Amino acid sequence: MTPDQQREATVEAALGKLDLTAKVALLAGADMWSLPANEDIGLGRLVMSDGPAGVRGENWTPDDPSVSVPSPTALAAAWSPELAHRTGQLLAQEARRKGAHVVLAPTVNLHRSPRGGRHFEAYSEDPLLTGELGAAFVSGVQSGGVATTPKHFVANDSETDRFTVDVRVDDRTLRELYLAPFEAIVRKATPWGLMSAYNKVGGTFMTEHQELNNDVLRGEWGFDGMLVSDWTGARDTVRDALAGLDVAMPGPATVYGEHLVRAVREGLVPEETVDELARRVLRLAARVGLLEGAPAAVPSSELPAPIDGEALAREVAAAGMVLLANDGVLPLPDSVGSVAVIGQAAQEARIGGGGSAQVFPTHVVSPLEGLRSALPQGTAVAYAVGADPNVHLRPLAARTEARFLGRDGAELGTASLPDGAARWIGRLPHGLSFADLASVELGATLEPGRAGTHRLGIRGVGRFVLEADGAVVFDDAVLPEGEDPAAAFLNPPERVFELEVAEGAAPVSLRLRHVLPESGGFAGFGLVSFTLGHGEPVGTADEMLEEAVSTAAAADVAVVVVGTTEEVESEGVDRASLALPGRQDELVARIAAANPRTVVVVNAGAPVLMPWREQVAAVLLAWFPGQEAGAALADVLTGVREPGGRLPTTWPAAEADAPVWDVEPVDGRLDYAEGLFVGYRAWQRRDGVAPAYWFGHGLGYTAWTYEGLDVRLLPAQADGGGDDPYAAVAEAVVRLRNTGARAGREVVQLYLSPEGSDGPTGSDASRPRTALAGFAAVTAEPGEAAEARIPVPLRAFQTWTDGAWTDRPGSYRIQVGHSVADLPLTVTAEVPLRG
Numbered sequence: 001m002t003p004d005q006q007r008e009a010t011v012e013a014a015l016g017k018l019d020l021t022a023k024v025a026l027l028a029g030a031d032m033w034s035l036p037a038n039e040d041i042g043l044g045r046l047v048m049s050d051g052p053a054g055v056r057g058e059n060w061t062p063d064d065p066s067v068s069v070p071s072p073t074a075l076a077a078a079w080s081p082e083l084a085h086r087t088g089q090l091l092a093q094e095a096r097r098k099g100a101h102v103v104l105a106p107t108v109n110l111h112r113s114p115r116g117g118r119h120f121e122a123y124s125e126d127p128l129l130t131g132e133l134g135a136a137f138v139s140g141v142q143s144g145g146v147a148t149t150p151k152h153f154v155a156n157d158s159e160t161d162r163f164t165v166d167v168r169v170d171d172r173t174l175r176e177l178y179l180a181p182f183e184a185i186v187r188k189a190t191p192w193g194l195m196s197a198y199n200k201v202g203g204t205f206m207t208e209h210q211e212l213n214n215d216v217l218r219g220e221w222g223f224d225g226m227l228v229s230d231w232t233g234a235r236d237t238v239r240d241a242l243a244g245l246d247v248a249m250p251g252p253a254t255v256y257g258e259h260l261v262r263a264v265r266e267g268l269v270p271e272e273t274v275d276e277l278a279r280r281v282l283r284l285a286a287r288v289g290l291l292e293g294a295p296a297a298v299p300s301s302e303l304p305a306p307i308d309g310e311a312l313a314r315e316v317a318a319a320g321m322v323l324l325a326n327d328g329v330l331p332l333p334d335s336v337g338s339v340a341v342i343g344q345a346a347q348e349a350r351i352g353g354g355g356s357a358q359v360f361p362t363h364v365v366s367p368l369e370g371l372r373s374a375l376p377q378g379t380a381v382a383y384a385v386g387a388d389p390n391v392h393l394r395p396l397a398a399r400t401e402a403r404f405l406g407r408d409g410a411e412l413g414t415a416s417l418p419d420g421a422a423r424w425i426g427r428l429p430h431g432l433s434f435a436d437l438a439s440v441e442l443g444a445t446l447e448p449g450r451a452g453t454h455r456l457g458i459r460g461v462g463r464f465v466l467e468a469d470g471a472v473v474f475d476d477a478v479l480p481e482g483e484d485p486a487a488a489f490l491n492p493p494e495r496v497f498e499l500e501v502a503e504g505a506a507p508v509s510l511r512l513r514h515v516l517p518e519s520g521g522f523a524g525f526g527l528v529s530f531t532l533g534h535g536e537p538v539g540t541a542d543e544m545l546e547e548a549v550s551t552a553a554a555a556d557v558a559v560v561v562v563g564t565t566e567e568v569e570s571e572g573v574d575r576a577s578l579a580l581p582g583r584q585d586e587l588v589a590r591i592a593a594a595n596p597r598t599v600v601v602v603n604a605g606a607p608v609l610m611p612w613r614e615q616v617a618a619v620l621l622a623w624f625p626g627q628e629a630g631a632a633l634a635d636v637l638t639g640v641r642e643p644g645g646r647l648p649t650t651w652p653a654a655e656a657d658a659p660v661w662d663v664e665p666v667d668g669r670l671d672y673a674e675g676l677f678v679g680y681r682a683w684q685r686r687d688g689v690a691p692a693y694w695f696g697h698g699l700g701y702t703a704w705t706y707e708g709l710d711v712r713l714l715p716a717q718a719d720g721g722g723d724d725p726y727a728a729v730a731e732a733v734v735r736l737r738n739t740g741a742r743a744g745r746e747v748v749q750l751y752l753s754p755e756g757s758d759g760p761t762g763s764d765a766s767r768p769r770t771a772l773a774g775f776a777a778v779t780a781e782p783g784e785a786a787e788a789r790i791p792v793p794l795r796a797f798q799t800w801t802d803g804a805w806t807d808r809p810g811s812y813r814i815q816v817g818h819s820v821a822d823l824p825l826t827v828t829a830e831v832p833l834r835g
Contacts, residue, residue, distance in 0.1 A: 003295045010294035011282045014041040020271060023278040024260045029251030032426020032526075033058045033100075035281065042292025046285055048149075048228070048249070049100035052107050052121050053352050053626065054359035055091050057098030060425045062418050066359035067094055067309035067627065071352055071605050072107060074320035074623035076123035077645035077698075079747045079775055081136035083316055088140020088148075090307045095146045101288040102147040102193055104356075108134040108181040109157045111606075111649045112678050113660045117159040117574040120353035120605020120624055124648035125679030125695065127177050128772050128796075131184030138189040145298035147288055150185050151195035152230055153206060153217070154178050158663035158670070159574045163233075165665045166200040169672040172766075174201070175800035176676060179212075183221055188726060192225045192284050192297075196245060198233045208239035218244060226284040241269045246277045250426065310628060317625035317632030322645035323699040329597050329617040331639025331701055332557060338380040340555035341368050342548045342591060343584070344388045345563040345603045349629040353605050355490045355571025361627035367561050367601065370630025374638050382555060386548030386591070387541065389582035391567045392494050393457035393533030396420030396510070400444040400532070404428065407438040420444060420532035422514075425489075427526070434526030441513040442532050451503040452537030456510070459494045460530025463515035466497070469508055473497050489529050490572050496533075541583060548587060553594040559637065560591050561622075563603030574663045578609045578655050588612045601633060607651040610692060621645070639701060639742075646698035646747045646819070650680050653692040659683060680820045681768035696749050696772075696819030702740025702782070704818070709734050709825040711814050713832075725798065725805065728791035729831065734816050735787055738780035748788040750774040751820060752796055753813040755828075770820060771796065790816075797833055807833035 001009070015023070017040065030036040030045070037045040049055050054066040069075070069087055078084075095103050107118070111125040123130040138148045155167040155178050169178065185191055194217070197206045206212065207229050217223045226246045234240050234248035237259040248254040263269040282291060289296030323330065332339070346367045352358055372381050400417040415429040422442060428434060446468075448454065458464050458474060466474040474497060481493050499508070512532045538544065552558035562584040568575060579585065592598045592615040599618040602608060603625075613619055620643060625632055635641040652658045659682030660674050677685060680695040710733045734748050752773040773796040778786035797812070798805045811830055817823035 007283070007286045007294045007297075010291060011279060011286055014043065014282055014291060015275065015279055017041050018278065020264060020274065021261055023274050024256060026278045026281045027247055027260065027274075028254040028256040029247070029249045031252065032250045035247065043282070043285055044290035046102065046288070046290055047100045048102040048104055049095060049098065050105070050356045051091050051095065051103035052105040052357045054361070055094040055098055055100060055103060056359045057100055058427060060423050062360040062421070063415070063429075064098070064360070065362040066098070067313060068351055068359050068361040069313045070317045070320055070626040071120045071357070071624035072123050073120050073605050073648060074625055075316060076129065076133055076648040077320035077322055077621075077623060078316065079129070079646050079648070080319060080777060081132055083319055084133045084136035085140035086307065086312060087316060088137040089144050089304045090309055090312050092141045092144025092146040093304070093307055094309070096144065100146070101290060102149060102284070103141055104149050104151065104195060105141075106134050106137045106148070106150055107152070108150050108185065109152060109155075110178060110181070110678065112157040112672070113663050114578055114607040114649075114652065114658055115575045115661065115663050116157055116606070117569060118353070118355065118571050120569055121355070121357050121571070125650065126648070126772050127180035129648055129775070131181040134181055134185045135189040138185055138191045142189070142192060143298060144304055145288060145296060147192035147225075147284055149193035149195040149228055150182060150191055152197035153182055153194055154197060154212065155201050156197035156199050159572055160664050161668070163198045164200070164668060166203055166669045167672065168202065168669055170675060171803070172800045173672060173675045177678060179216070182217075184726065186217070186221045186223050192287050194223065194225060194227050196227055196229050196233060198230050205235060207234050207245045208236060208243045210243045213244040224280065224283065226280045237263050238268045241273055241277065244277070246280045313626045314628035314632045314635070317622075317628055318635050318641040319644040320623055321625070321632070321636050321643040322621040322647055322697075323643040324619040324621055324693055324697070325613060325616075326618040326699055329557065329599060330620070330637060332375075332637050334376050336375070336379060336556050338382070338555040339371065339375060340552040340558040340595070341371060341381060341383045341561070342386045342552060342558060342587070343561035344385050344390065346559070346561035347383065347385070348394070350563050350565070350603050350624055351626050351629055352624045353569045353571070354566040357571070364627050365630035367559075367630045367633050370632075370634035371559065371637065373631075374634035374640070382551050384548040384551040385544050386560070387544060387583040387587040388538070389563070389580065389584055390565050391581070392459060393455055393496065393535045396444055396446065396532050396534040398444045398446065400442050403441040403443070404432055404437055405439045405441060406436050412436060417442075420534065422531065423529045425527050425529070437516060437526070439513055439515045440528055441511065444510050444532065446508040446510055446534065448501040448505055448508065449536055451501055451505065454499045454501050454537060455496050455535035456499055457494050457496045457533030457535070458512065458530070459533060460492050460514060462517045462530070464530070465513045467511045468499055473499075489527060491567065491570050492529070494533070545583065545587060545590060549590050549594045552591045552598070555595065556597065558591050558595040558598045559601060560588055560598060561601045561603055562588060564605070564608065569605050575606070578607055578652070580608050585611055589615065592616045599637070607649065609652070609654065613692060642700050642744055643698070644700070644745050646696050647693055648695070650683055650691045650695045651693045653690070657686070657689050657691065659686065676766070676768055681771065684769045694819050694821035696747070697821070698747070698819075700744045700746070702738055702742050702744035704744070704746045705737050705739045706817060706824045707735045707737055707785070709814070709816055709827050711827045711829050713829065725795040726793045729794045729797060729833070730792040730814075730829065732774070732790045732792060732814060732816060733787060734790065734825070735785065736778065737785045738782055741782055743779065743781045745777055745779045746786070746818075747775060747777050748790065748816055749819065750790045750792065751815045751823060752792070753815060754808065755811040755813070767799070770815075772820070797831055809833035
């Protein structure tokens, strides 16, 4: 008996021992993050954890730190399945360390609009690139014996009204764009889990979508893993069960449990359906080694070798940095005498986007710290804030004591926090019970760094009492803004108060008590989240700008770090604008006027407008680069590493140019009226309107010449000899040469252009003019030739027509080059598919 057969036999034996109530118990969370154990069948407790950019585990607190890797857009910008695979292996290692068995990742929704608030957490505007990287990430995680849940299935491509929005999308667009990454991952990487989205598609909530869940995902694609709801996303007992939703999270209050038992006994849900749901949960438990008698899918002896998380985080961050423009100022020479580092983000790097992707690392290397460490000894480094884009105060930078108080005011326990941010979800320290908790009190001492007007802030929802040296500063309720309970938790409102501190004043004793609401949008599990914020006295905005300009003017090179804030890019809210927040654009323009050798580093997870991009010497996109942000940035700026990234999404020059802008539903519906024309596919139709930077764009520190392209058909596939949509129909061999002065890496991109497709002379307006069909990276020393072999899959020559995938034989232009807008080599080939 093979291990797979033994696993299935053990699952069936365990299932056979369970009555209806015990089977149903497997299908809902026991708490925020776990499914319950069952000693009678040797089933262990199964723990899930958020994980796109680091595995948090069950504790959402700095006291339980995690390795923070770069955001998914940064990983995608590396265009490297190998790096995605190793990142997955690292996160599996982190999951095992934290006792988690399922990583709730990767996010493989598409960048439909640049306004998508969770843009940073997904990979790309292109389904092929997304699918390739997602499959590599999944295989990496699961090679470490930990399950994944690619998410959010499907069409959760924006955040506005995400719990209720009804996405209307035609079948062809759904198949060729939004389902495509999920299909590739299921068929190529066999994920052990998948997460359902909150939204509706075609009028039906995804947790209740029998056609997409049962017919497509399971029947057509062969998915045999566990389908879990997004948290609080399961709404209807009968419809969820019949549509194949295996697990409703979190618990213990869900639509399953006693409700599902009753539905079975009333004949609304067949018990055989419950058996199928429970079977898939047990199968996942067996795969991760939690079912006694079943061999784990990856024996402990076959786990990957230990990975240095800090080193890999630094490598990925540098590999994903995209050099958008460079007049030769980069890399910085050793002879540079002085560098001005400007910007709030230079001192406090934004390492990740807001929301459930956040983790708390043991340390963060800021750009300022990284450059000071990397530049040659004797290089003068000066710093100025210039412009502070933050809307909210930072957490108080002082050790804080938290007291947990019961309903009678008695102390239940305490916890020490590294700063003024208090956040617990699902569990409290020391095993304290949410049921007993009435309020949480933070106590801290403010050591005034300087005299003047200090600012104190409260961020959170509920009743708060703030005291400074015993005097009451605030005593009132803070109400949520909007109806999204996740947004109220992840991006809550703030109240700010001024505190005057005289020269030589003694430390100030601060106390903030938060009275928990009686109930909230997250009924059924415990949640505490609020912040005591603090801001030092600062000069006026004009004074800060003037200081930055004079600092930059006196330096050989100015490095300006600009970026978005947690208010701009976060789960739960879409972006209102692509402009950099605050006065950062003005800051860059004035620095560029004062110093012609100005390098701008963009610290953002999604496209931003750069009206100054042609006025500066270089523009480097660093994304959200994780905990090693500053070290990786210094590596790239000084030339220790080449900026290896290429854009996974097209960046507009102006908001009005974006082909897809609207993300707000109308009467509850969001129509994907643009169809297939998203991203570069749409930009290519806009004659006379070009983006700032095209999909695939990115410079290095060397130059490449494309010397030759040969394409050969693989007849076993081309004549209909195979049905695997991801098997190669053709192979392109690309010859190129490094013609620069240093070693480098080039991402060779291959695009298909069907004759007669949408274009100036095209006859088939339904087919995009160009589509990415493959890619490969090469490296070479100066003057050295390299060769890239790129397989082109059958699916690249298919369209979804009349309810089925249809081969489209005919004449195709096969183009290769640096980006979708820079394709120096073309071969036209007749592809004799079945038709």
